[in-house]
Amino acid sequence: xxxxxxxxxxxxxxxxxxxxxxxxxxxxxxxxxxxxxxxxxxxxxxxxxxxxxxxxxxxxxxxxxxxxxxxxxxxxxxxxxxxxxxxxxxxxxxxxxxxxxxxxxxxxxxxxxxxxxxxxxxxxxxxxxxxxxxxxxxxxxxxxxxxxxxxxxxxxxxxxxxxxxxxxxxxxxxxxxxxxxxxxxxxxxxxxxxxxxxxxxxxxxxxxxxxxxxxxxxxxxxxxxxxxxxxxxxxxxxxxxxxxxxxxxxxxxxxxxxxxxxxxxxxxxxxxxxxxxxxxxxxxxxxxxxxxxxxxxxxxxxxxxxxxxxxxxxxxxxxxxxxxxxxxxxxxxxxxxxxxxxxxxxxxxxxxxxxxxxxxxxxxxxxxxx
Amino acid sequence: xxxxxxxxxxxxxxxxxxxxxxxxxxxxxxxxxxxxxxxxxxxxxxxxxxxxxxxxxxxxxxxxxxxxxxxxxxxxxxxxxxxxxxxxxxxxxxxxxxxxxxxxxxxxxxxxxxxxxxxxxxxxxxxxxxxxxxxxxxxxxxxxxxxxxxxxxxxxxxxxxxxxxxxxxxxxxxxxxxxxxxxxxxxxxxxxxxxxxxxxxxxxxxxxxxxxxxxxxxxxxxxxxxxxxxxxxxxxxxxxxxxxxxxxxxxxxxxxxxxxxxxxxxxxxxxxxxxxxxxxxxxxxxxxxxxxxxxxxxxxxxxxxxxxxxxxxxxxxxxxxxxxxxxxxxxxxxxx
Numbered sequence: 001x002x003x004x005x006x007x008x009x010x011x012x013x014x015x016x017x018x019x020x021x022x023x024x025x026x027x028x029x030x031x032x033x034x035x036x037x038x039x040x041x042x043x044x045x046x047x048x049x050x051x052x053x054x055x056x057x058x059x060x061x062x063x064x065x066x067x068x069x070x071x072x073x074x075x076x077x078x079x080x081x082x083x084x085x086x087x088x089x090x091x092x093x094x095x096x097x098x099x100x101x102x103x104x105x106x107x108x109x110x111x112x113x114x115x116x117x118x119x120x121x122x123x124x125x126x127x128x129x130x131x132x133x134x135x136x137x138x139x140x141x142x143x144x145x146x147x148x149x150x151x152x153x154x155x156x157x158x159x160x161x162x163x164x165x166x167x168x169x170x171x172x173x174x175x176x177x178x179x180x181x182x183x184x185x186x187x188x189x190x191x192x193x194x195x196x197x198x199x200x201x202x203x204x205x206x207x208x209x210x211x212x213x214x215x216x217x218x219x220x221x222x223x224x225x226x227x228x229x230x231x232x233x234x235x236x237x238x239x240x241x242x243x244x245x246x247x248x249x250x251x252x253x254x255x256x257x258x259x260x261x262x263x264x265x266x267x268x269x270x271x272x273x274x275x276x277x278x279x280x281x282x283x284x285x286x287x288x289x290x291x292x293x294x295x296x297x298x299x300x301x302x303x304x305x306x307x308x309x310x311x312x313x314x315x316x317x318x319x320x321x322x323x324x325x326x327x328x329x330x331x332x333x334x335x336x337x338x339x340x341x342x343x344x345x346x347x348x349x350x351x352x353x354x355x356x357x358x359x360x361x362x363x364x365x366x367x368x369x370x
Numbered sequence: 371x372x373x374x375x376x377x378x379x380x381x382x383x384x385x386x387x388x389x390x391x392x393x394x395x396x397x398x399x400x401x402x403x404x405x406x407x408x409x410x411x412x413x414x415x416x417x418x419x420x421x422x423x424x425x426x427x428x429x430x431x432x433x434x435x436x437x438x439x440x441x442x443x444x445x446x447x448x449x450x451x452x453x454x455x456x457x458x459x460x461x462x463x464x465x466x467x468x469x470x471x472x473x474x475x476x477x478x479x480x481x482x483x484x485x486x487x488x489x490x491x492x493x494x495x496x497x498x499x500x501x502x503x504x505x506x507x508x509x510x511x512x513x514x515x516x517x518x519x520x521x522x523x524x525x526x527x528x529x530x531x532x533x534x535x536x537x538x539x540x541x542x543x544x545x546x547x548x549x550x551x552x553x554x555x556x557x558x559x560x561x562x563x564x565x566x567x568x569x570x571x572x573x574x575x576x577x578x579x580x581x582x583x584x585x586x587x588x589x590x591x592x593x594x595x596x597x598x599x600x601x602x603x604x605x606x607x608x609x610x611x612x613x614x615x616x617x618x619x620x621x622x623x624x625x626x627x628x629x630x631x632x633x634x635x636x637x638x639x640x641x642x643x644x645x646x647x648x649x650x651x652x653x654x655x656x657x658x659x660x661x662x663x664x665x666x667x668x669x670x671x672x673x674x675x676x677x678x679x680x681x682x683x684x685x686x687x688x689x690x691x692x693x694x695x696x697x698x699x700x701x702x703x704x705x706x
Binding site for chain 2: 067068069070071073074160162167168169170181188189190191192193194195196198199201202203204205206207211214215218219
C-alpha cells in the first residue's frame with residue numbers, strides 16, 4: 001500500500017518536473033531574440049557578465065559557451081554559432097576556410113611569469129632570453145649570475161628552479177611560447193610555438209590556470225606562467241619583463257593597455273586576414289620609448305561580414321547582434337576592470353567601430369550608428 | 371526454385387515462432403524475457419559502437435605510425451620546425467598508467483582486504499553498518515574532489531613529512547632516487563589507492579560474508595584461532611577477491627580527473643617514483659578539447675583511447691585466467 005503511494009507521488013513529481021521544464025523553455029523560446037556564441041575560455045567570464053547585463057537591459061538572450069579557441073574557430077567556420085571567440089587571430093588557412101570573417105578585438109590578455117621564492121616579493125626582472133633558458137632547463141638555479149645581474153637589489157637563493165607549465169592544450173601556452181621563440185633561437189628550434197609543447201623532462205604540468213597556480217604556490221623555488229587576471233585575483237607574485245624599448249615592465253592594466261594602443265597603429269582592416277597580428281603584439285616595430293608590456297594580446301570575437309550567410313539569421317537577429325557588439329565595445333568595457341580584465345584603449349575601439357560598420361545583411365549595412 | 375522453397379520455409383518458421391510467442395504463451399514471462407534480452411543486447415551494441423567509433427577515428431594514426439605508436443617515446447603534435455611532421459608515441463603513457471595502477475594495488479589492496487576482514491570477521495554488527503556506510507560514501511566522492519584533496523592536502527603533507535624520510539631509508543633503490551617532487555608518480559599512485567579502496571573492500575566484504583557458516587564452524591571445531599579462520603575465509607573467497615581487485619584495477623587504469631591533477635603531467639620515461647609522469651587517460655583529458663589541427667593529432671589521441679581500452683581488455687582476460695585457475699585448484703582441493 002505504502003509503495004503505491006510512493007509510486008504515485010514519484011509519478012506526479014516526474015510529470016511536474018517535465019511540465020515545468022517544457023513551460024520554462026516555451027517561455028524563453030517565445031518571441032524574444034536569442035543569439036549564440038562559442039569559443040575561447042579566457043574571455044568567457046567577461047562575456048558571461050556582458051550577456052547577463054545585456055539581457056537585463058534589452059531582453060536579448062545571448063548564450064556563450066567557453067569551449068576553447070580552436071572550437072570557437074571551428075564552430076564559426078561551420079556556421080553553427082552566430083559568433084565565435086578566439087584568443088589568437090585566425091591563421092591564413094583558417095581565414096580562407098571561412099571567407100568574409102570579421103575580427104573584433106574585445107579585450108586584452110597578458111601572460112605573466114609567476115614564481116614562489118620565500119622572502120622574494122613580486123617584481124623580479126626577467127628578459128625573454130632568460131625566461132626561455134629557464135623553461136628549457138638550461139638555466140636551472142635561481143642564483144645564476146645572469147639572473148643576479150638583472151636583480152641587483154634582491155638576494156636570490158641557491159636553489160633549483162622548478163618549472164611549471166600548462167598540461168592542457170592552451171592559448172596561453174601558444175602566446176607564451178611564441179614570445180619565447182622570438183626571443184631565443186635555441187627555444188625556437190627545439191620547442192617552437194604552439195598550444196602544446198613537448199616540455200623538457202622534470203618539469204611539472206598543471207591543468208588550466210588554476211593548476212599551474214597551485215603547482216607554483218605549493219612548490220618552493222618554482223616558476224610558471226598564467227594569465228594576468230589570474231595572478232592578480234590570486235595574489236601570486238609575478239615578474240617584470242624587459243620590453244622592446246629595453247624597459248623592465250610590470251604587467252598592469254595600464255602597461256597592457258599601452259601595448260594594445262601601440263599595436264593599433266598596424267591593425268588590419270576588420271574583414272581582412274588578421275594573421276599578421278600574431279599570437280601577441282610585436283612591439284619591436286615601435287621605434288620610440290614606451291612602457292608596453294611585451295607579452296600582450298587581444299581576445300577576439302569573430303563573425304561574418306555578410307550575416308545572411310549564417311543559417312537562421314534574420315534581419316532582426318543581425319540588428320541585435322551588431323548592437324550587442326557595439327554595446328560591449330563601449331558601455332560593456334566598464335565591466336572589464338571589475339573582473340580583472342583590461343579594457344580596450346580608445347584607438348582600438350575606433351578601429352572596431354569601422355569594422356562593425358562593414359557588417360551587412362543581404363548586402364545592406366545593418367547599422368551605421370551615426 | 372529451391373531458393374523460394376527455402377525462403378518460404380524460413381518465413382513460415384518465423385511466423386510459427388511469432389505465433390507461439392503471441393498466441394499461446396503471451397505471458398509475463400515471455401515479455402520479460404524479451405525485455406531482458408533487449409537490455410543485454412545493449413551491452414554488445416554499446417561496446418561495439420565504442421570500438422567502432424574509436425577505431426575509426428584512430429585509423430589515420432594507426433596507418434601513419436603503425437606499431438611504432440606503442441613504443442615511441444616522443445609526443446610532438448606541433449614540431450618546432452614547421453616542415454617536420456608531428457610524431458606520436460605512447461610508451462611513456464602506458465608506462466605511467468601501469469606504474470601508478472601498480473602502486474595503487476600495492477597500497478590499496480592490503481588495506482581493503484583488512485577492512486573487509488575486519489568488517490566480516492571481527493567487528494560488532496552495529497560498527498560494521500557504520501563503517502560500511504562510510505566506505506560506500508568514499509566511493510560516491512567525485513574524482514575531482516579527490517584531485518583537489520590531493521593537491522591541497524596530500525601533496526604538501528607527503529612532500530614535507532613522508533617523502534624525505536622514505537628516500538633516506540629506501541634511497542639505495544633506483545626507484546626512490548632523484549629529486550623529490552610533490553606532484554609525482556608516487557602521489558598519483560597513493561591517490562588512486564585511496565580511490566580503489568571502497569570498490570575492493572565493499573566487494574571483498576560481500577565475498578567474505580558469503581563464505582558458508584559451515585566452513586567457519588568446521589575450522590573452528592578443529593581448534594583454529596580467529597586468524598586461522600580468516601585465512602580459510604580468504605582462500606575460500608579467493609576468486610571473488612581477485613574479481614574485486616580487478617574491478618579496482620579497472621578504476622585505477624581508467625581514472626582521469628584525480629590523477630591528472632596530481633601526477634605532474636610530464637611526458638617522459640621516468641625511472642624514479644618521485645618523478646612526475648603521465649597516464650593514457652590524463653593526456654586525453656588534457657589535450658582533447660583543443661586538438662583541432664593537425665588532423666593526425668586528434669586521431670593519435672583517439673588511438674590513446676583505443677590503447678586504454680585494449681589495456682583494460684588484456685587486464686580483464688588475464689584476471690579471468692587467474693580466477694579460472696584459482697577456482698580449478700580450489701575445486702581440485704575439495705575433491706581430495
